[in-house]
Amino acid sequence: MSEITPDLVRHLGVLARIQLSDEEVERLTGQLDVIVDNIAKVSEVATPDVPATSHPIALQNVFRPDAVGDLLTPAQVLQNAPDAADGRFRVTAILGEEQ
Amino acid sequence: MAKDKLMDFDKALELFEPVLGFEVHVELNTETKMFSAAANPANSANHTAAPNTLVAPVDMGLPGSLPVVNETAVRSSISLGLALGCSIAPSSRFARKNYFYPDLGKNYQISQYDEPIAFEGHVEVELADGTLVPVPIERAHMEEDAGKLTHVGGSTGRIQGAEYSLVDYNRAGVPLVEIVTKPIYGTDHRAPEVAKAYVQTIRDIVIGLGISDARMERGNLRCDANVSLRPRVAPGEPAEPLGTRTETKNVNSMRSVERAVRYEIQRQAAILAAGGSITQETRHWHEDTGTTSPGRPKSDADDYRYFPEPDLLPVVPAPELIEQLRAALPEPPAARRRRLKAEWGFSDLEFQDVANGGLLVEVEATVAAGAAPAAARKWWTGELTRIANAQGREAAELATPADVAALQALVDAGTLTDKLARLVLEGVVAGEGSPQQVVDARGLAVVSDDSALIAAIDEALASQPDVMAKIRDGKVQAAGAVIGAVMKAMKGQADAARVRELILERAAQQ
Amino acid sequence: MTDLTKLSAAALADKLAAGEVSSVEATRAHLERIAAVDGEIHAFLHVSERALDIAAGIDSRRAGGEELGPLAGVPLAIKDVLVTTDMPSTSGSKILEGYMSPFDATVVARSRVAGLVPLGKTNMDEFAMGSSTEHSAYGPTRNPWDRDRIPGGSGGGSAAAVAAFEAPLALGSDTGGSIRQPAHVTGTVGVKPTYGGVSRYGAIALASSLDQVGPVTRTVLDSGLLHDIIGGHDPHDSTSLAEAWPSFAAAAREGATGEVLKGLKVGVIRELADSGFQTGVSESFRAALAAMEAHGAEIVEISAPHFEYGVAAYYLILPAEASSNLAKFDSVRFGMRVNVPGGTVEDVMAATRDAGFGDEVKRRIILGTYALSAGYYDAYYGSAQKVRTLIQRDFDEAFSQVDVIATPSAPTTAFRLGEKIDDPLQMYLNDVTTIPANLAGVPGISIPSGLAAEDGLPVGIQFLAPAREDVRLYRVGAALEALLVDSWGGPLLDRAPVLEPNGGAR
Numbered sequence A: 001m002s003e004i005t006p007d008l009v010r011h012l013g014v015l016a017r018i019q020l021s022d023e024e025v026e027r028l029t030g031q032l033d034v035i036v037d038n039i040a041k042v043s044e045v046a047t048p049d050v051p052a053t054s055h056p057i058a059l060q061n062v063f064r065p066d067a068v069g070d071l072l073t074p075a076q077v078l079q080n081a082p083d084a085a086d087g088r089f090r091v092t093a094i095l096g097e098e099q
Numbered sequence B: 001m002a003k004d005k006l007m008d009f010d011k012a013l014e015l016f017e018p019v020l021g022f023e024v025h026v027e028l029n030t031e032t033k034m035f036s037a038a039a040n041p042a043n044s045a046n047h048t049a050a051p052n053t054l055v056a057p058v059d060m061g062l063p064g065s066l067p068v069v070n071e072t073a074v075r076s077s078i079s080l081g082l083a084l085g086c087s088i089a090p091s092s093r094f095a096r097k098n099y100f101y102p103d104l105g106k107n108y109q110i111s112q113y114d115e116p117i118a119f120e121g122h123v124e125v126e127l128a129d130g131t132l133v134p135v136p137i138e139r140a141h142m143e144e145d146a147g148k149l150t151h152v153g154g155s156t157g158r159i160q161g162a163e164y165s166l167v168d169y170n171r172a173g174v175p176l177v178e179i180v181t182k183p184i185y186g187t188d189h190r191a192p193e194v195a196k197a198y199v200q201t202i203r204d205i206v207i208g209l210g211i212s213d214a215r216m217e218r219g220n221l222r223c224d225a226n227v228s229l230r231p232r233v234a235p236g237e238p239a240e241p242l243g244t245r246t247e248t249k250n251v252n253s254m255r256s257v258e259r260a261v262r263y264e265i266q267r268q269a270a271i272l273a274a275g276g277s278i279t280q281e282t283r284h285w286h287e288d289t290g291t292t293s294p295g296r297p298k299s300d301a302d303d304y305r306y307f308p309e310p311d312l313l314p315v316v317p318a319p320e321l322i323e324q325l326r327a328a329l330p331e332p333p334a335a336r337r338r339r340l341k342a343e344w345g346f347s348d349l350e351f352q353d354v355a356n357g358g359l360l361v362e363v364e365a366t367v368a369a370g371a372a373p374a375a376a377r378k379w380w381t382g383e384l385t386r387i388a389n390a391q392g393r394e395a396a397e398l399a400t401p402a403d404v405a406a407l408q409a410l411v412d413a414g415t416l417t418d419k420l421a422r423l424v425l426e427g428v429v430a431g432e433g434s435p436q437q438v439v440d441a442r443g444l445a446v447v448s449d450d451s452a453l454i455a456a457i458d459e460a461l462a463s464q465p466d467v468m469a470k471i472r473d474g475k476v477q478a479a480g481a482v483i484g485a486v487m488k489a490m491k492g493q494a495d496a497a498r499v500r501e502l503i504l505e506r507a508a509q510q
Numbered sequence C: 001m002t003d004l005t006k007l008s009a010a011a012l013a014d015k016l017a018a019g020e021v022s023s024v025e026a027t028r029a030h031l032e033r034i035a036a037v038d039g040e041i042h043a044f045l046h047v048s049e050r051a052l053d054i055a056a057g058i059d060s061r062r063a064g065g066e067e068l069g070p071l072a073g074v075p076l077a078i079k080d081v082l083v084t085t086d087m088p089s090t091s092g093s094k095i096l097e098g099y100m101s102p103f104d105a106t107v108v109a110r111s112r113v114a115g116l117v118p119l120g121k122t123n124m125d126e127f128a129m130g131s132s133t134e135h136s137a138y139g140p141t142r143n144p145w146d147r148d149r150i151p152g153g154s155g156g157g158s159a160a161a162v163a164a165f166e167a168p169l170a171l172g173s174d175t176g177g178s179i180r181q182p183a184h185v186t187g188t189v190g191v192k193p194t195y196g197g198v199s200r201y202g203a204i205a206l207a208s209s210l211d212q213v214g215p216v217t218r219t220v221l222d223s224g225l226l227h228d229i230i231g232g233h234d235p236h237d238s239t240s241l242a243e244a245w246p247s248f249a250a251a252a253r254e255g256a257t258g259e260v261l262k263g264l265k266v267g268v269i270r271e272l273a274d275s276g277f278q279t280g281v282s283e284s285f286r287a288a289l290a291a292m293e294a295h296g297a298e299i300v301e302i303s304a305p306h307f308e309y310g311v312a313a314y315y316l317i318l319p320a321e322a323s324s325n326l327a328k329f330d331s332v333r334f335g336m337r338v339n340v341p342g343g344t345v346e347d348v349m350a351a352t353r354d355a356g357f358g359d360e361v362k363r364r365i366i367l368g369t370y371a372l373s374a375g376y377y378d379a380y381y382g383s384a385q386k387v388r389t390l391i392q393r394d395f396d397e398a399f400s401q402v403d404v405i406a407t408p409s410a411p412t413t414a415f416r417l418g419e420k421i422d423d424p425l426q427m428y429l430n431d432v433t434t435i436p437a438n439l440a441g442v443p444g445i446s447i448p449s450g451l452a453a454e455d456g457l458p459v460g461i462q463f464l465a466p467a468r469e470d471v472r473l474y475r476v477g478a479a480l481e482a483l484l485v486d487s488w489g490g491p492l493l494d495r496a497p498v499l500e501p502n503g504g505a506r
């Protein structure tokens, strides 16, 4: 059995900014428990001598010349804004802290 | 908010040893952003852009957008790493730092985590009296800046009590290098001074490299200061473990860095001495009150879930590139100071005046723009520093070296007297334009039209008829009274030496 | 007059080039077909209002003597995961309802330049998470072979559109099989190119290190023609490969002669032999191999001992990357916003993401958040990345012995709508054959191999080739296709039930 608990799922919901209902927490706890039990087997073969692959095709030093392009017009920037004012996106009050 | 209890600074240092650490964010002045081809607002060419006018799809996390690394930003970062005495990683990579915040278009910051571009270096920081303090550098890594939030409603634009916030993504994606020090020990009562000098040194380095505009008031250079205290032990006894640290965020002038470190030492000492404990937290610096206030406590919510950025590839700088950039490095700040002092012919005191004012770069640039070293020093450490102190700003923000050199050129040409030049400088600082523009607009030039001067002399002589006789009798100093009257009549816009000449000519004619 | 919707893209393109039909006629025929059958199939989320205008533009350029590309004037369906400037792009999610992109995906832009006529946006599992298109926020797509069954996923809309003759060509995206598995269950052709072979710019990211855009068609040649247009280096995508590619259409034409089968070494994976494939799937697979063998191919058993860890690694890597990629949907700059009276922006974000994401998306975001969180990273995400290395090594070893690898494209034929929706693990296991290619970055193709005897539903065979060797897939795929179509006396889709306008099948 994995260590998936309702509290953990609730905490993950906070990290992922998803307001999970109690019913969702309960359902996800059960489902994730089964899934995690199955996928945990990756550690069986992931021995220290095996390097990790983050990109399927290994490339390096892919750069862009430092030249201006690709700009959006202000209208394009705000085209899909749920709310905007003064040429900027408007959001309700922030009580958290900047990182 | 309750006022913090502070312990006397000297007393605090008797009881505790301060340990410092800094995270300095340097905004690079590349043409474009770190991961997009949008123009970079940290380049002075673009810094006045209207909100959301310097935005490419990836800067605001549009669906389907992808980042691509700016080659110049990588080179700048390598140069900075080398200037910090760091090793350059044979392979480094980007990682995603995941957290939600409205100024972060993708809700992750592309940064570097376990493989920074530069690591393990050190810089020499020179204090006012010439003492060199080595500061160990842990790492320097590349990342992107976030957008800008404006809090509206409530009081004074602070986040607390605001009704809503407005987001501008111009700054999102500006290339940053974050420089992280190792813990700095042994600074003792000079800790605040070391803090200021360290930031000054970083500023000198990035300006010397030409990779950042380094305007602190624009946020081009931002300092997070870590301070912790640990009890002193008798000589020979094992050192106490490190105390809990606080991180004072975004201290954005050199003066403030010095003050914030001093404040935290005094505040933490008072708490510890009273048997309390320090909360590990971020704190905010308040320029107006000269205090810090608690921000967000560190908690398990700080789970950034770093993982290698799958949209970007490793950066593997060729050894030849590293050597090429190393060869192109400007001289280190301490060596540079020694050289400049000799070139300018300043006394120890004169040079420290400039260096401690954080004005080496400005004086150097002013000299390069044509002013004599003494004149450049006089303007920056004199009038500009006086105005800066009065306005609570940095002298460097007030005028450009080109302005100062142009001002001195007007003095040297006799267009301005010293007194007029100070008035012109006020105009420049007030944003009225270049010195010549201020002269023209305010009509401040010295009156060089002799007929106007002669008319004023005639008027002055009319009320002091005996002066001419005195001069002819050899009492030349009697001219002084007339010169004074003429200068007053001309509202200072006359060259006193010329007035004197004209009076003596008149006396000779009669 | 011929039914223009029944033509392959290549055949239609020939008629267009010869001036026998106009693009407007071809486009109108497909729009009429959509109007007639899509109420039942629901392959499209949006049908373009501009298609006929664009077609008319192509016709007038052709009339003006302009040299046009080989597929100019041919209609194209576009998976809704690809952003488009003239149609909404939702990725099958409520959270992006009505979203208008200020830029076109590179593959869309290249298709426009080539003169293809975008018909509309096709349905998909929300954010491409699923194997059945049942996780679309806009309702499921139905399989044209049996409308009670799934069309595969996540690109069920593109596959069904092509299978139902609503479009001759479609674009798809394949993160763990989302092009190949729908091809398998709908009797069509789908190609997942080598990672980096086709630009991801403008593809709404699911898992960045796995996603790849590719063609969805009824013939191998049509896939090659479309791949030639959408492939190649794109400076907007850092993972895009810089090298030039040979013509995939030319490879398909060359393969159709069958010469390629002589002496071709085809690897069959020992460990997949007892993977619980449906009988009809296994039978069809073996029959296809036998046909190839009869024409000179050599079947070689190979071992891929780490493939059994593929599904587990995939369901760590995908949710982890997805949890980060989908963080941008936060109600601030675009998309849905759920207002929370008196709430902070954090509350608004959390409420929006709860309301805007479906169950499968939330499940994977939570799983991915877990896999990346401090203390679990090494055991889960880190280990999964190591499994990737091991699977790549398995491929390297295998391709040192064989030219291509063959597998059934999926374990079963199309299952019934609703059959697996409440059992995510069962749904995930459905991807066992397709996932290794995404983990290793190698290309794969699925072509129809026949019908399963027990249910009469289509079965696909998958070929895999080494990275950058996509041409092999087109040569081998076209060779087998030619043999099979010949043996069937016509394309497999000829045996699909005829869809009557507005419901009913004959």
Ligand SMILES: [Mg+2]
Pocket: B023, B178
């Ligand atoms: Mg930091």
Ligand SMILES: [Zn+2]
Pocket: B025, B143, B178
């Ligand atoms: Zn940083």
